[in-house]
Amino acid sequence: MLFLRSSCPQLGVCPRKPFRVLPTLRVQSTREMTDNPTSDPSLRKLIIAIDGPAGAGKSTIASRLARKLGYANLESGAMYRALALKAIEKDASFDDEATLVKLAEESRIQLEPSRDGNRTLLNGHDVSARIRERDVTEAASRVSVHPKVRAWMVAHQRAMGAGGGVVMEGRDIGTKVFPDADLKIFLDADPVVREQRRMQQQKIKGEVAANVAADLRERDRRDRTRTASPLMAAEDAVVIDSTSMGEDEVLAQVEELARKKLGD
Ligand code: DC
Numbered sequence: 001m002l003f004l005r006s007s008c009p010q011l012g013v014c015p016r017k018p019f020r021v022l023p024t025l026r027v028q029s030t031r032e033m034t035d036n037p038t039s040d041p042s043l044r045k046l047i048i049a050i051d052g053p054a055g056a057g058k059s060t061i062a063s064r065l066a067r068k069l070g071y072a073n074l075e076s077g078a079m080y081r082a083l084a085l086k087a088i089e090k091d092a093s094f095d096d097e098a099t100l101v102k103l104a105e106e107s108r109i110q111l112e113p114s115r116d117g118n119r120t121l122l123n124g125h126d127v128s129a130r131i132r133e134r135d136v137t138e139a140a141s142r143v144s145v146h147p148k149v150r151a152w153m154v155a156h157q158r159a160m161g162a163g164g165g166v167v168m169e170g171r172d173i174g175t176k177v178f179p180d181a182d183l184k185i186f187l188d189a190d191p192v193v194r195e196q197r198r199m200q201q202q203k204i205k206g207e208v209a210a211n212v213a214a215d216l217r218e219r220d221r222r223d224r225t226r227t228a229s230p231l232m233a234a235e236d237a238v239v240i241d242s243t244s245m246g247e248d249e250v251l252a253q254v255e256e257l258a259r260k261k262l263g264d
Helices: 058-069 076-089 097-106 134-143 147-161 173-177 191-202 206-225 247-262
Strands: 047-051 072-075 109-112 119-122 166-170 183-188 238-241
Touching: 047 058, 047 173, 058 072, 058 166, 058 183, 058 247, 072 076, 072 147, 076 097, 076 109, 076 119, 076 134, 076 147, 076 166, 097 147, 134 206, 147 166, 147 173, 166 173, 173 183, 183 247, 191 206, 238 247
Parallel strands: 047 166, 047 183, 072 166, 183 238
Antiparallel strands: 109 119
C-alpha cells in the first residue's frame, strides 16, 4: 500500500504510512485511479518489475498494467532524469559522483502517478515535461553510471515499492531493486523498431529523427555496458520480444502473467 501525497507533511513522516519511506520521496497511491475499483482489497499486492531498453514500450505497458490492477506505476527512470536536471541546473559535472550524490540527498524528488500519466516534481516544481528534453535525457544516462548514485536511487526505490501493489519500470528493477519481485518482465524489441517507435511517438522526421536515433543507440550502449548494474534480464525474468507485437498484445500477455501470480 502506498500513501496519498496530501496526507503527508512536507518533508516529514507520514503518520499512516505502512512502511518506512525515506524523507525525500513521496508517492501517490493509484488505488483511486484504477479501472477496476471494485477489486477485492484482500488480494495480495504484487511487486511487478518491468525492465528493458528505451523504446521497447515499457512505460506504456507499465502504466496500463498498473491501471488495470489498481497499482501504482513507478517510473524509476524519472528519478534519474530529475537528478540529471538538478545537475544541469547546478552546473555540476555528470562525471562527479560525490557531487551528484550530494545533489540527490539535497533534492526532493516526487513521483506522482495520475490518470493522465506520471508527474515528476523536483523540489516542489513540476518537471514532468522538462525531464523528457534531449539534454536531460542524455544527462540521465550519464549520471546513472555511478555506483553511489545508483545505491541512493535503489534505496529510495525499494522504500517506495516495499509495500507491494506496484509496477516499477526501469533497467535494474528485477536484478537489483527487487530481486525477489513477484513478477519480472524484460521487454525488448529490435533496435531499429525501437528507434522507429520513438520517432513516431515524438512525431519527428529527417535530421531530427536521425539525431534521436543516434542518441538512443548511444544510451543503449551506455546502459548495457556500464559496470554498475548494466541493463540485462534477470535470470528469472519473462523475456518478451515486442518487435512484431502490438501494444494490446503485449499488455494481454503481461496481464495474464500477473493474474496467474494473483491466483485469478
Ligand atoms: O527509462 P528512462 O529512459 O526514462 O531512463 C533514463 C535513464 O536513466 C536511462 O538512460 C537509464 C537510466 N536508468 C537506469 O539506469 N536505471 C533505471 N532503473 C532507470 C533508468
